[in-house]
Amino acid sequence: SAVISQKPSRDICQRGTSLTIQCQVDSQVTMMFWYRQQPGQSLTLIATANQGSEATYESGFVIDKFPISRPNLTFSTLTVSNLSPEDSSIYLCSVGDRGNTEAFFGQGTRLTVV
Amino acid sequence: QKEVEQNSGPLSVPEGAIASLNCTYSDRGSQSFFWYRQYSGKSPELIMSIYSNGDKEDGRFTAQLNKASQYVSLLIRDSQPSDSATYLCAVNPGTYKYIFGTGTRLKVLA
Numbered sequence: 001s002a003v004i005s006q007k008p009s010r011d012i013c014q015r016g017t018s019l020t021i022q023c024q025v026d027s028q029v030t031m032m033f034w035y036r037q038q039p040g041q042s043l044t045l046i047a048t049a050n051q052g053s054e055a056t057y058e059s060g061f062v063i064d065k066f067p068i069s070r071p072n073l074t075f076s077t078l079t080v081s082n083l084s085p086e087d088s089s090i091y092l093c094s095v096g097d098r099g100n101t102e103a104f105f106g107q108g109t110r111l112t113v114v
Numbered sequence: 115q116k117e118v119e120q121n122s123g124p125l126s127v128p129e130g131a132i133a134s135l136n137c138t139y140s141d142r143g144s145q146s147f148f149w150y151r152q153y154s155g156k157s158p159e160l161i162m163s164i165y166s167n168g169d170k171e172d173g174r175f176t177a178q179l180n181k182a183s184q185y186v187s188l189l190i191r192d193s194q195p196s197d198s199a200t201y202l203c204a205v206n207p208g209t210y211k212y213i214f215g216t217g218t219r220l221k222v223l224a
Contacts, residue, residue, distance in 0.1 A: 001160075033212075043202070048211075102148060102160050103148070103206075108157040110155070
């Protein structure tokens with residue numbers, strides 16, 4: 001399975017600021033995903049990071065709030081912009097592929113907005 | 115709306131017992147199914163994947179899939195306190211997206 005390094009592991013941010021989360025994979029992967037897990041909730045897919053093109057966002061998530069970069073097949077960033085306390089969550093990077101391949105997760109980033 | 119349903123629990127079982135976790139899904143075209151374990155404050159960890167009807171065993175874990183009933187389960191034999199965690203059922207409906215259930219919290223009582 002791929003080894004996924006995600007950083008920072010946690011951060012406390014002021015409202016109105018932004019946080020950029022990095023995800024590095026030790027091998028080339030087709031699909032990279034960003035999820036949010038709010039307290040006591042399951043995982044919600046924010047977007048799929050596409051290499052060389054714009055990310056594909058799920059309903060309820062927009063590029064202005066969650067800009068994503070994917071410059072190559074091993075790296076992606078998620079920025080959470082204009083932070084509010086409602087953005088306090090765990091953000092998870094995941095990699096997978098089409099078909100029947102398992103999805104693997106980074107360690108997650110615990111964001112607290114104050 | 116494609117959904118994956120799980121009982122949130124908590125499911126409490128005594129140490130050494132069998133824990134049975136259940137999951138139903140709505141998309142009949144789903145092709146692959148996964149169980150993840152998530153300890154508090156940690157990221158999900160893949161335990162089992164299953165792709166065809168029947169049982170799949172790996173150590174103390176057995177995944178069961180019944181596509182006709184749109185049902186997948188996870189059995190944990192000889193449950194240990196270290197198995198106490200939230201177990202997430204995930205479904206890949208054949209697209210690149212994984213749909214997660216809300217998870218079942220398992221408590222193994224020593």
